[in-house]
Amino acid sequence: MTHFGKSIRSRREHLHLDDKRFSLRQVALRIGIEPAYLSKIERGEVSPPSEATTVRLAHELGEDPDVLLALAGKVSGDLQNIIRKRPKLFAELIRQLKEAPDHALLHVVREVRDGEW
Amino acid sequence: MTHFGKSIRSRREHLHLDDKRFSLRQVALRIGIEPAYLSKIERGEVSPPSEATTVRLAHELGEDPDVLLALAGKVSGDLQNIIRKRPKLFAELIRQLKEAPDHALLHVVREVRDGEW
DNA sequence: CAAAGTGTGTACTATTTAATACACATGACA
DNA sequence: TGTCATGTGTATTAAATAGTACACACTTTG
Structure with missing residues (x-):
C-alpha cells in the first residue's frame, strides 16, 4: 500500500484549481468508471484499479503511465511481454x-x- | 496459452525414465500440491499455477525459474519490484x-x- | 429558492485465481 | 492374488479482483 490514492487525488485537485472539468465525478465519467469507485480509489479505501483503468487515469491526469502503474504496484503488460520473450x-x-x-x-x-x- | 503443460510433462517424464521419484504423484507431493491438480496442469486443463508453485516446480525439475514463469505467462515478482522502483x-x-x-x-x-x- | 453538481457511505456482484478432496480404473510387483 | 502406486474425472471452494448501483447530504449557481 503506497500512496497511489493520495498521489492521484492531489494531482487531480491541482488540475481542478483552474479547470472545473477535473472534478472527481467528471474525471470518473471520462475514464469510464463510477464516481463512487474513484472516490474510494483516491482515499485508498480499495486497492488501485486494473492496469487498463490506471493507464486511462494516467492519460487523463497527464501522468506517466509506467510511473502510475508502479505506484499501483504493477508493471505494464507490454513490458512483461517483452521480458517473457x-x-x-x-x-x-x-x-x-x-x-x-x-x-x-x-x-x-x-x-x-x-x-x- | 503456450505449451507450459506439455513442457513440464515431457521434462518430468524424461527425468522419470531413470528415476522413479519423478512420478506425477511424487513430484506433486514434493512441491506441495495435489496430484490431481498437477495432472490438470500438465494436460493444460487448467491455467498454470501461481508464481510460488511454478518456482518450486522449476527447482524440482531443474529448470530455470524465469524461463518456466515466462512459459506460464508471468514475470517474477522480484524483477517487477526492481522495475517498480x-x-x-x-x-x-x-x-x-x-x-x-x-x-x-x-x-x-x-x-x-x-x-x- | 430550486436545480444541478459534488463527494461519499452502503450494499451487492460477476469473474478469475489457485487450488483441495475424494473416488475410480489401471498397471506393476512380490 | 492382493496391495500398492499411478494418473485422472468430478465436484467444490476460499479469496482476490475489479468493479456497479443507488441513496444521501452538502454546495454552488442561475
Missing part, C-alpha cells in the same frame, strides 16, 4: 541493474539508443 | 531493447557486469 537475458540484465545508480542506467539507455551493434 | 528508466531501457538482437543484450549484460561507473 527472452526471460533469461532480461532477468539477468535487470537483476544486474538492480543496484546500479541512475546515471549508469541512463548511460546504458543512451548507449543502446545510439549504439550500432 | 525506477519505472521510467527501466521502462525506457526495456522498450529500447525490445528489437535488439540477443548478442546486443548479452553485450549490455557484460558491460554492466564488468563496467565501473
Whole structure:
C-alpha cells in the first residue's frame, strides 16, 4: 500500500484549481468508471484499479503511465511481454541493474539508443 | 496459452525414465500440491499455477525459474519490484531493447557486469 | 429558492485465481 | 492374488479482483 490514492487525488485537485472539468465525478465519467469507485480509489479505501483503468487515469491526469502503474504496484503488460520473450537475458540484465545508480542506467539507455551493434 | 503443460510433462517424464521419484504423484507431493491438480496442469486443463508453485516446480525439475514463469505467462515478482522502483528508466531501457538482437543484450549484460561507473 | 453538481457511505456482484478432496480404473510387483 | 502406486474425472471452494448501483447530504449557481 503506497500512496497511489493520495498521489492521484492531489494531482487531480491541482488540475481542478483552474479547470472545473477535473472534478472527481467528471474525471470518473471520462475514464469510464463510477464516481463512487474513484472516490474510494483516491482515499485508498480499495486497492488501485486494473492496469487498463490506471493507464486511462494516467492519460487523463497527464501522468506517466509506467510511473502510475508502479505506484499501483504493477508493471505494464507490454513490458512483461517483452521480458517473457527472452526471460533469461532480461532477468539477468535487470537483476544486474538492480543496484546500479541512475546515471549508469541512463548511460546504458543512451548507449543502446545510439549504439550500432 | 503456450505449451507450459506439455513442457513440464515431457521434462518430468524424461527425468522419470531413470528415476522413479519423478512420478506425477511424487513430484506433486514434493512441491506441495495435489496430484490431481498437477495432472490438470500438465494436460493444460487448467491455467498454470501461481508464481510460488511454478518456482518450486522449476527447482524440482531443474529448470530455470524465469524461463518456466515466462512459459506460464508471468514475470517474477522480484524483477517487477526492481522495475517498480525506477519505472521510467527501466521502462525506457526495456522498450529500447525490445528489437535488439540477443548478442546486443548479452553485450549490455557484460558491460554492466564488468563496467565501473 | 430550486436545480444541478459534488463527494461519499452502503450494499451487492460477476469473474478469475489457485487450488483441495475424494473416488475410480489401471498397471506393476512380490 | 492382493496391495500398492499411478494418473485422472468430478465436484467444490476460499479469496482476490475489479468493479456497479443507488441513496444521501452538502454546495454552488442561475
